[in-house]
Amino acid sequence: MDLISKNFEEWCSNIFDTETINTAKNLKKENPKDFDDAFYKNLEFGTGGMRGIMGVGPNRVNKYTFGKTTQGICNFLKSINRNREISIVIGHDCRNNGKELQEIVCDIFSANGIRIYKFDSLRPTPLISFAVRQLNCNCGIVLTASHNPPEYNGYKVYWEDGGQIVPPIDNKLMTEVEKTKYADINFNRDPKLIELLDEKIDKIYVNKSISYTQSIIPKNDLKNLNIVFTSLHGTSYKLFPDLLKKSGFNNLKLVDSQMNPDGNFTNVNSSNPEDSNSLSQAIDLATLEKSDLVIGTDPDADRFGIAVRNFENDFVHINGNQSMVLMTDYILSKYKGNKENSFIASTVVSTPMMNKIAKKNNVKILLSLTGFKWIGKMINDFKDLNFICGGEESFGFLSGDFVRDKDALTSSLILSEMCNELKNNGSSFFEYLINCYIKYGFYMEELVTQTELGSEGAKKIKDKINSLRKNPPHKLDNSDIILVYDYKKSFLEDKRNGKLSKINLPKSNLMIFESSDGTRVAIRPSGTEPKIKFYFSVNTKLGSKDEFLTKKEYLNKKIKSLIKQLV
Numbered sequence: 001m002d003l004i005s006k007n008f009e010e011w012c013s014n015i016f017d018t019e020t021i022n023t024a025k026n027l028k029k030e031n032p033k034d035f036d037d038a039f040y041k042n043l044e045f046g047t048g049g050m051r052g053i054m055g056v057g058p059n060r061v062n063k064y065t066f067g068k069t070t071q072g073i074c075n076f077l078k079s080i081n082r083n084r085e086i087s088i089v090i091g092h093d094c095r096n097n098g099k100e101l102q103e104i105v106c107d108i109f110s111a112n113g114i115r116i117y118k119f120d121s122l123r124p125t126p127l128i129s130f131a132v133r134q135l136n137c138n139c140g141i142v143l144t145a146s147h148n149p150p151e152y153n154g155y156k157v158y159w160e161d162g163g164q165i166v167p168p169i170d171n172k173l174m175t176e177v178e179k180t181k182y183a184d185i186n187f188n189r190d191p192k193l194i195e196l197l198d199e200k201i202d203k204i205y206v207n208k209s210i211s212y213t214q215s216i217i218p219k220n221d222l223k224n225l226n227i228v229f230t231s232l233h234g235t236s237y238k239l240f241p242d243l244l245k246k247s248g249f250n251n252l253k254l255v256d257s258q259m260n261p262d263g264n265f266t267n268v269n270s271s272n273p274e275d276s277n278s279l280s281q282a283i284d285l286a287t288l289e290k291s292d293l294v295i296g297t298d299p300d301a302d303r304f305g306i307a308v309r310n311f312e313n314d315f316v317h318i319n320g321n322q323s324m325v326l327m328t329d330y331i332l333s334k335y336k337g338n339k340e341n342s343f344i345a346s347t348v349v350s351t352p353m354m355n356k357i358a359k360k361n362n363v364k365i366l367l368s369l370t371g372f373k374w375i376g377k378m379i380n381d382f383k384d385l386n387f388i389c390g391g392e393e394s395f396g397f398l399s400g401d402f403v404r405d406k407d408a409l410t411s412s413l414i415l416s417e418m419c420n421e422l423k424n425n426g427s428s429f430f431e432y433l434i435n436c437y438i439k440y441g442f443y444m445e446e447l448v449t450q451t452e453l454g455s456e457g458a459k460k461i462k463d464k465i466n467s468l469r470k471n472p473p474h475k476l477d478n479s480d481i482i483l484v485y486d487y488k489k490s491f492l493e494d495k496r497n498g499k500l501s502k503i504n505l506p507k508s509n510l511m512i513f514e515s516s517d518g519t520r521v522a523i524r525p526s527g528t529e530p531k532i533k534f535y536f537s538v539n540t541k542l543g544s545k546d547e548f549l550t551k552k553e554y555l556n557k558k559i560k561s562l563i564k565q566l567v
Helices: 003-011 018-030 032-039 063-080 098-111 125-134 169-179 200-216 239-246 276-289 320-334 353-360 373-381 408-424 429-440 454-470 545-566
Strands: 049-053 087-092 115-119 139-143 152-159 194-197 227-230 252-254 293-297 304-309 315-318 342-347 364-368 386-392 396-399 442-451 479-486 491-494 499-502 511-515 520-525 531-540
Touching: 003 018, 003 032, 018 032, 032 454, 049 063, 063 098, 063 139, 063 152, 063 169, 087 098, 087 125, 098 115, 098 139, 098 152, 115 125, 125 139, 125 152, 125 200, 125 408, 200 239, 200 408, 227 239, 227 276, 239 252, 239 408, 252 276, 276 293, 276 304, 276 315, 293 408, 304 408, 304 429, 315 429, 320 342, 320 353, 320 386, 320 396, 320 408, 320 429, 320 442, 342 353, 342 373, 353 364, 353 429, 364 373, 373 386, 396 408, 408 429, 429 442, 429 545, 442 454, 442 545, 454 511, 454 520, 454 531, 520 545, 531 545
Parallel strands: 087 115, 087 139, 115 194, 227 252, 227 293, 342 364, 342 386
Antiparallel strands: 049 152, 139 152, 293 304, 304 315, 386 396, 442 531, 479 491, 479 511, 491 499, 511 520, 520 531
16 A cells, blocks of 8 residues: 555544545545645654645644644653643744644643643744743744745744754654654643733833844934835734834834735735745835835744845845845944854855854854754854854844844844934945945855645655756856865865865755855755755955946856856
8 A cells, every 4th residue: 555545544544533534535536636745745843843735634734733743742841851840832923724723732732731821812933932931931832834825834843942943852852753643642622721921921022122122232212214014914013013113213104905914915925025026015115105124024023024225216125145244244343242252153055245244353153054943053052152143044133042043023123223323324224235245245145946846846856956966067157166065965075185074064955066266056955845945156356336236247147147057
């Protein structure tokens, strides 16, 4: 019996409720292609949690796949906390079925004797990370699919430090989840163990965010900055406008049609701030209102996107690498601590410009694999160093350590204070960006993705990366490749002398090629969607503001050539 048939047979057994069984049977009869995709494998509980399309079957998000994961977490927590009270905090974002799935997860945790702090309505992901430590919990759960399309939902796990689960906990937890059977799930809710959280945690977070921001950027009552904000139908709809207003930003306009939480994302072109189309309505409003800055946060408010005015006074979308380097440089310029005893953080697929910033500012930089959980782990692993800030190309940023994951709320507040100060000084974000390019080098990055659906798509992604691993290119554009990083094999090969050196990071299906002119290309499969990702980075020197457009065109042509070569 093949795996699809075996899984279907199990899902038609009396372990599952009648509605689920009938839905599975109807899916097989009416839509064989979707049926095969829903039953050909189990939805994986990975190193940070799980994410998938909602529906029936083992490869879908539903009460049983979330239930199996929750029961496995219960078993693990009880095994390492014998005879001690266990508590967790749980929240959900704006996703469809988020509230219902949260109740099911609460059923299971409470049925296993675990105390639950449950938020009374949807909350941003950074608030769950914050609440874990604030409430002294063993674990935190947020039901979110981040910026994925509307048909997705997900399950993210935080540990007692407020960060996502990392080694060795993640592998132990995954082993326990894999051992758990659907028949093991205990759905018998114990309401005595469930405490409802009101806005008390929100207020503590807001005060902490404001006080932290003011510790970086001294309070300035002259708030001339005009801001347009959109929550893109997500969880920041209330919290971020409050954060701005309490910080003195009164010139705030909201994209009203996108401010109501909506899991269908009805009035947005994209819920992902990495996509410039996501901010199109906000930019239209900002143009009409003559605003200075556009900010948009993704559904669970851990990523933010911005648009600023360029030298022609038109709005341009700023990518995650650009916002990261500017905020890092700005924060370092204000930093009053001992830089030699401090560090900034980024990821190996983010812009190499971060290395240049670290070197010129005499501060350590630590690089991790993709995923902000690794930056959160650094804060724990290097307690003798002060964490200043960290970011990744995928629009995530964190400053301070009261949250241990990317935080679009505090980051956007810091950004607003930064832009306000620049405006008061007769400058702008865009002018500051050009000055940084002159100072550190003009770096340009682009992310290209290929979507490959289903089991055939998964094979195509695997084959593509394996092909590049076995037969790597000799050049990037017209520049010889000098370094090949293979994170799956944990080695770096120097093509100039054949020397191999060890990469001291966890294994990952990631390859990076670097050429003699500093061009870099990284390739990896997405951890949350059926995609292969190509990260391109090119650079050149920028002598003055007058050279910007010419050098920008040169770098754009270089990236297009690389895309044609590799994608």
